[in-house]
Amino acid sequence: MASLRARRFMAGIIGATLLATASPAFALSVEIDGAKASTKKKEGYKLIRVYDTKGDSNSVYGNYHRQASPSTERTLHNRGGSGTHAVSGSGSKILDQKACVSIDLWPDRCSSWVRNP
DSSP: OHHHHHHHHHHHHHHHHHHHHSOSSOEEEEEETTEEEEEEGGGTTOOOEEEEOSOSSOOEEEEEEETTEEEEEEEEEEOSOTTOEEEOOOOSOEEEEEEEEOOTTSOOEEOOOEEOO
């Protein structure tokens, strides 16, 4: 009896852990070594976050287009250093995005464009 109770308890713990780690909101991200740009479905893809993912002294930025002005390429810079992120202001839906690493005296390194659904 105790063994059955222990198994049920463990099954409950495992199930709760899986539920807790499951992401309820769909996020669309694009990454390149050192930078990540991300938008979230639960926010209507209206905000973009740009993360600096590498301690290399290079700043990062994200380029994106909004639905209200699809021909205007916008840029969100994150100059805060490794482990930080910058968040855009809210506006119309973000149509696409890419992540870039700013490299002094060299061409910047960028991911490919990723389109939001």
